Amino acid sequence: MARERYNFREAEPRWQKAWEEAGSFEAGPADGRPKAYVLEMFPYPSGRIHMGHVRNYAMGDLVARYKRARGFNVLHPMGWDAFGLPAENAAMAKKIHPGQWTYDNIATMRRQLKTMGLSLDWSREIATCHPGYYRHQQKLFTDFMKAGLVDRKEAWVNWDPVDMTVLANEQVVDGKGWRSGAPVEKKKLSQWVFRITEFADELTDALDGLERWPDKVRLMQKNWIGRSEGMRMRFALAGRQDELEVFTTRHDTIFGASFMAISPEHPLAAELAADDSDLAAFIAECQRMGTSEEVIERAEKLGYDTGLYAIHPFDGRKLHVYVANFVLMDYGTGAIFGCPAHDQRDLDFARKYGLAVFPVVIPEDADVTTFKVGEEAYKGDGRIGNSDFLDGLTVEEAKAEVANRLEAMGRGTRTVNYRLRDWGVSRQRYWGCPIPVVHCPSCGIVPVPDEQLPVELPQDVTFERPGNPLDHHPTWKHVACPTCGKDALRDTDTLDTFVDSSWYFLRFCSPRDDAPMDKDTVGYWMPVDQYIGGVEHAVLHLLYSRFFVRGLRRCGYLDFDEPFAGLFTQGMVTHETYRGADGSWLEPSEVERDGDGTVRALAGGAPVTLGRSEKMSKSKKNVVDPERIIAEYGADTARWFMLSDSPPERDLEWTDAGVAGAHRFVQRLARMVGDAVEDLPAPGSPMPASFGEAANTLRGAVHKAIDGVTADIEAFHFNRSVARIHELANAVGGFAPADAADRWAQREALESLVLLVNPMMPHLAEEMWRELGHGGLAADAPWPVADPALVVEDTVTLGVQVNGKMRAKLAMARDASREAVEAAALADENVQRAIGDQSVRKFIVVPNKIVNIVAG
């Protein structure tokens, strides 16, 4: 590397130490300033930080430092989402204790993060795997139990056969485990659930109030909760006392019903199967088919006619009751009425089994007598037909009429149904928070009393055997019942790690408190004003946290509903991918680019296939290690690059050329200050009475930059802030001071540049700040303020169009009169040529912007 003016290798650690010694970023108590809680999603200590972290924390730190400069009391903490399966996998593979592995990783990653120069309050650091954290979580769990927010359910669960644990619905992706990728199996187990469904309505409705959340995330949560209004209706069964209850949102189509179908897991199916071995075989066959994407894609609609009949509530028709593979037990009641004309699945089923298809919703432009449904069900709007007392009604009117009648008959009720299920939190794993419950043969389920918390994980565990190490432990689970003192057993399951991350942002407010949280402190700091992280948590973590805070409110811990007032979801960091002739992936360091753009392997020079830019991943070998980049270019360069070019919400492509460019800019700024500083007036010199033209132009650029950068940061348009800073640097770089007033303006420009750049490149900013003669820290300097008088130009350039085509540009005084603008426009030679011998019909003047002459 060539000799450089600014030695970041020496300067960056020096400033990091200066901040630490000054305690610059330790959040104090309420002090009259407005508060700002800035939080980035805490990392899982997987081993080393990756570029995604660097991008996330570069953005968060920009916001935190900006808020500090704007006079906010800022809380900006960091911690570790430290429980989870990878630690156990490492334990198995490397024969190292999960705790040891985790704490080693935390040490490495903490050291790496500290080289980034983030304005974090490290005194509040927490790790969820520490008993000092999870003991409070156990307390919260027992509080939730007492508040009726926890249930024990025997239920069909998603079983990951590789990780040998249960997964929540949110953790099943395309029918596969979100971590292992193994096809998920169905298994019946007893497990603890959080009653998130109790808040389904609230969680949906409150989304509208989250104005500083991306619409996309709100929509995803709304769809995930999946509120749908409909009704439950009970059909009498011929020859039986009991009834069959179904859920439907299309009760308007009740006269189009031609069959009934129940899930293979429905109790009635099980009952009938006891005397019907063919049915039993059919049910077994259904269960053998997985729920993976491929299976469903190919799966045919299959049914088994039970021979039972349901009675249509209005016309008394007998409807065959089938057991059908496409009916889900855990949605609605696990039973439906089939209306083939208006539901594609029912239609497929009806065609296969030769059942009747009656159209009952007729499109406005069709005729009741001739309208037919072919291979595609009609799902649109229309008028009801072929439906007795419903004929001629709209869909909405018919729904109301059917609901009213069925309610009057006592055969149905209007209800709301949700896609959302309760959150299963039991995991058959070791490295998680033990569930603080004892199973006593005489007392039943007993929550561990507060004074016996925490239930600590045993250290001496083995991972030789598959399954749950806590369950295998020889002594750990054997305890005396807290109530009666007799021999009892601990629950050997641990909590889903998403529980850990559902309240860590509250713990940061008072991280060493003896109680899980302090109401006043939490009340002061919460909600998080700006939360930043990846979209992948749009549903899981963000929904669980919203539920958790509501649960805590019910338990009296706090007085608000929403944890995150502002949310920003950042894009991924991507890199080109490379494949050799044999199809194997190559690392970026293993290829080179010829002058003509072809890519070759460094070893041997064989041509390499250039793949598209994808999220950095080890499997595709397209990763760049942040530590190496920071060592080579410095943290400021890496941070600046992360904020340049790409809008923060979009993916950012990592390129070597881009990083080199960022580094050149770092050096350029340092050089600009160094070259100018000797001749500048002292800091704080009084402003001269007047400036020359060049100085006025420079000052205009400075104040416009301050104004623009501020607005862009507020709006999360960091790439535009960067562009404006470049523009300002260009203006300052091209300025040659001629007199004292010029030099004053030059100092103003350089100081502004330093302060604008400070939240993005804090080390460089400190270095330049000191070089400019300031004793204090740039980190403590207030944000620059734009002089409004200097932000507006007094001359403007307006475009002149003739019939919508741009023909000339006019330099005019700001707010020039309409007459002056018209006269100037018509005086222009090009404009005259464009008008030619046409007459001017209309003259549109948009002040200070554009003129359009309509001629013809």
Add this chain to the structure above:
RNA sequence: GCCCGCUUGGCGGAACCGGUAGACGCAGCGGACUUAAAAUCCGCUUUCCGAAAGGAAGUGGGGGUUCAAGUCCCUCAGCGGGCACCA
């Protein structure tokens, strides 16, 4: 299948409420400095015609609204994301 988003130079992107398309950066080209290279500095860089002045075309395709459309409406296509037998 349903829902959502995106599509602008060689590349990343900018363009506020409909008002001068291409800011800023990267890459490229030319020049200065240098014995030379690197670094640095200056200039050019949407395409086509033209020596220039200037003109024509142009924001995925087609259509529409408007004095004026990258921006609004309709439609088609491609790419990406979410959900997925949700009754």
